Amino acid sequence: VILGSPADARTSYDFVIVGGGTAGNVLANRLTENPAFNVLVLEAGPSDDGVLEIEVPFLCTHTTPDTPWDWNYTTVPQPGLNGATLSYPRGYVLGGTSSVNCLVYTRGSEADWNRYAVVTGDNGWSWKNILPYFKKSEKFTPPSDHHNITGDFNPAVHGFNGFNSISLAGAPTVIDGRVLAATEELGEDFETNEDYNSGSPLGFGWSQNVIDGPSGTRSSSASGYLRNALRRPNLHVLVNAQVSRILQTGTERGFPAFRKVEYRINGGGPLITATASKEVIVSAGSINTPQVLSNSGIGDAKKLKPVGIKSLVDLPDVGQNLSDHPIIVMAWLVNSTSTYDDFNRNMTLQAQELQEWEKTRQGPFVNGISQHIGFIRVPDDSPIFESETDPSPGENSPHFEIFISNFLLGTPPATGNFMSISAIMYTPGPISRGSVNLTSSDPFSRPIVDAGLLLSPTDVPLLRAGVRSILKLASAEAFSDYILGPADPSQPGVNATDEEIEAYLRANARSAYHVVGTSSMSKVGAADGVVDPDLKLKKVSGVRVVDASILPFAPAGHTQAATYALAERAADLIKADFE
Numbered sequence: 001v002i003l004g005s006p007a008d009a010r011t012s013y014d015f016v017i018v019g020g021g022t023a024g025n026v027l028a029n030r031l032t033e034n035p036a037f038n039v040l041v042l043e044a045g046p047s048d049d050g051v052l053e054i055e056v057p058f059l060c061t062h063t064t065p066d067t068p069w070d071w072n073y074t075t076v077p078q079p080g081l082n083g084a085t086l087s088y089p090r091g092y093v094l095g096g097t098s099s100v101n102c103l104v105y106t107r108g109s110e111a112d113w114n115r116y117a118v119v120t121g122d123n124g125w126s127w128k129n130i131l132p133y134f135k136k137s138e139k140f141t142p143p144s145d146h147h148n149i150t151g152d153f154n155p156a157v158h159g160f161n162g163f164n165s166i167s168l169a170g171a172p173t174v175i176d177g178r179v180l181a182a183t184e185e186l187g188e189d190f191e192t193n194e195d196y197n198s199g200s201p202l203g204f205g206w207s208q209n210v211i212d213g214p215s216g217t218r219s220s221s222a223s224g225y226l227r228n229a230l231r232r233p234n235l236h237v238l239v240n241a242q243v244s245r246i247l248q249t250g251t252e253r254g255f256p257a258f259r260k261v262e263y264r265i266n267g268g269g270p271l272i273t274a275t276a277s278k279e280v281i282v283s284a285g286s287i288n289t290p291q292v293l294s295n296s297g298i299g300d301a302k303k304l305k306p307v308g309i310k311s312l313v314d315l316p317d318v319g320q321n322l323s324d325h326p327i328i329v330m331a332w333l334v335n336s337t338s339t340y341d342d343f344n345r346n347m348t349l350q351a352q353e354l355q356e357w358e359k360t361r362q363g364p365f366v367n368g369i370s371q372h373i374g375f376i377r378v379p380d381d382s383p384i385f386e387s388e389t390d391p392s393p394g395e396n397s398p399h400f401e402i403f404i405s406n407f408l409l410g411t412p413p414a415t416g417n418f419m420s421i422s423a424i425m426y427t428p429g430p431i432s433r434g435s436v437n438l439t440s441s442d443p444f445s446r447p448i449v450d451a452g453l454l455l456s457p458t459d460v461p462l463l464r465a466g467v468r469s470i471l472k473l474a475s476a477e478a479f480s481d482y483i484l485g486p487a488d489p490s491q492p493g494v495n496a497t498d499e500e501i502e503a504y505l506r507a508n509a510r511s512a513y514h515v516v517g518t519s520s521m522s523k524v525g526a527a528d529g530v531v532d533p534d535l536k537l538k539k540v541s542g543v544r545v546v547d548a549s550i551l552p553f554a555p556a557g558h559t560q561a562a563t564y565a566l567a568e569r570a571a572d573l574i575k576a577d578f579e
């Protein structure tokens with residue numbers, strides 16, 4: 001039930017979930033499967049109901065930044081990016097960032113998950129043990145255009161009964177044949193991988209997206225998990241409800257217990273509280289979870305005191321260890337009038353195509369940003385690793401991803417048709433760590449966010465390897481009568497030197513928004529980290545953190561699939577404690 005006002009809420013629930021985002025809605029659904037548990041979800045943003053920009057897959061690039069559904073964060077100047085400040089979107093709406101992201105569905109590699117198991121000492125996070133949760137969360141659906149997808153994915157590694165709908169591209173694009181021909185022509189790194197979500201991502205394949213094929217719509221945690229649970233009387237959801245703090249309610253077994261959540265409605269009015277008799281679950285995302293914890297006096301005592309917050313639990317890693325992936329987008333003018341650029345710059349055409357989407361659920365608007373993705377690993381004997389340790393978690397794990405778009409990813413110029421090829425570097429080195437810190441004791445003020453991009457010595461060389469692979473792909477014979485020239489004359493070409501590519505990257509790389517690590521898991525009893533492997537907050541009773549912030553390293557993939565899977569496992573861990 002979505003409550004009309006806080007007056008309709010009870011003062012006490014079994015579980016109170018802070019944030020109706022990607023992870024929060026998984027828990028809302030799974031915990032209320034048990035009719036004996038009652039659950040309150042507090043979401044700071046508005047409802048996603050009926051917002052076309054959110055529903056229509058192709059409009060994903062119009063959901064952020066600077067929209068009503070975005071927290072609209074900006075980073076501090078990034079030394080690795082010539083001092084640029086970056087716009088740093090996060091979903092501020094039911095469904096959280098799953099309502100505004102770019103729909104790409106990638107799980108990371110087997111080695112990523114096995115590393116989580118090693119660093120936490122909990123084999124439950126290993127690939128073998130997390131794969132069932134990927135499958136549980138997933139509902140693999142036929143593509144919108146019902147084309148035959150036999151051989152384009154491996155059904156054995158997918159789930160068909162979950163709440164997060166996945167599909168392959170639902171409308172062909174003008175470049176599909178050329179991309180396939182180019183990868184075939186180049187071989188090696190570009191060889192076909194039938195299914196990059198099997199744990200072994202290396203190679204190229206058809207892009208899998210969080211799109212419900214039959215209806216041609218985005219599948220978010222709100223449209224999938226939450227909507228399917230809303231009829232349950234034991235689930236209460238309040239939107240426009242921003243949590244300020246969690247409050248200490250006593251001491252249990254020697255630990256301070258925090259069982260009360262404080263919030264306000266519609267950005268004003270009195271502070272209201274709700275109590276969780278079993279647990280408070282903080283799922284406010286990688287920026288806001290450390291903010292809520294710090295507001296509550298849970299964080300680095302040395303940092304909280306100067307901003308006027310009384311330290312109640314000294315956990316120095318709250319808000320630290322932020323890890324993110326850098327992305328570089330390269331683009332070319334092409335010899336075609338069938339790219340998607342006009343849909344992004346000509347509002348009349350966009351409105352026409354929107355009508356088409358509403359009528360038929362077919363055509364370009366059922367597609368996300370890319371039809372083809374590839375994952376590449378730099379060889380172990382690369383000179384990059386002569387003096388530096390390879391930050392990759394292990395074999396068969398990519399250092400970067402490449403994806404191809406049938407339009408200029410970014411703001412298109414007034415005229416011209418484009419193709420973009422982008423690279424995301426997946427293995428930031430250990431120095432590339434950012435942070436979320438408070439500047440004020442006002443719990444509704446905005447934290448300072450540092451993305452920590454391109455700071456480690458291996459970062460630029462590995463992203464540069466991505467640029468070299470992009471240039472190799474663009475130089476394939478298959479594109480020789482298609483590519484007319486670079487969209488931006490300063491974009492490096494195949495003859496560019498390493499120094500020229502580095503200068504280009506420092507000036508143009510940005511964030512892929514795969515923010516993790518600000519409430520990292522670590523071993524039970526470890527001095528570092530924020531949560532134990534069962535996601536219970538260290539040194540505290542009654543609180544768990546369940547969202548992307550618990551991942552100590554970013555996986556070699558976009559981060560939503562990992563978030564769904566970790567939230568599914570968290571639901572089982574919580575149920576095991578209370579059922």
Ligand SMILES: Cc1cc2nc3c(=O)[nH]c(=O)nc-3n(C[C@H](O)[C@H](O)[C@H](O)COP(=O)(O)OP(=O)(O)OC[C@H]3O[C@@H](n4cnc5c(N)ncnc54)[C@H](O)[C@@H]3O)c2cc1C
Pocket residue numbers: 018019020021022023024042043044045064088089090091092093094095096097098100101102103104105106241242243244283284285286288289292512513514515546547548549557558559560561563
């Ligand atoms: C623009 C963009 C594009 C992306 N593209 C992709 C992609 O294509 N593929 C992919 O896999 N990943 C992508 N990601 C990343 C991925 O979507 C996120 O990693 C993932 O969704 C994070 O989930 P979460 O549960 O940690 O947080 P969120 O989904 O952000 O959930 C947090 C929720 O808590 C709410 N909240 C925060 N503070 C409070 C508070 N104080 N009180 C109450 N509620 C609060 C928020 O409003 C939000 O609803 C993208 C991210 C962005 C920003």
